[in-house]
Amino acid sequence: MDTLHERxxxxxxxxxxxxxxxxxxxxxxxxxxxxxxxxxxxxxxxxDVVEHILSRLMDEHTVYKGANW
Numbered sequence: 022m023d024t025l026h027e028r029x030x031x032x033x034x035x036x037x038x039x040x041x042x043x044x045x046x047x048x049x050x051x052x053x054x055x056x057x058x059x060x061x062x063x064x065x066x067x068x069d070v071v072e073h074i075l076s077r078l079m080d081e082h083t084v085y086k087g088a089n090w
Contacts, residue, residue: 022048024063 025044026036034040058077062070 022045025048026041029040029044030036060070060073065073
């Protein structure tokens, strides 16, 4: 949550405000086996995150075979 709160503060949102409350609620929804792998994005660019996710998808046996990425 620290990273999320830092990002919200950087964009000018108010601590305890709607976006902070929604962030906490949404973060709770992403816990569980469906979301097993977490990517620490603190020091990554958007491109780095995309590359990481794509490489993980391409490594999986359940990748959409024949998809043109």
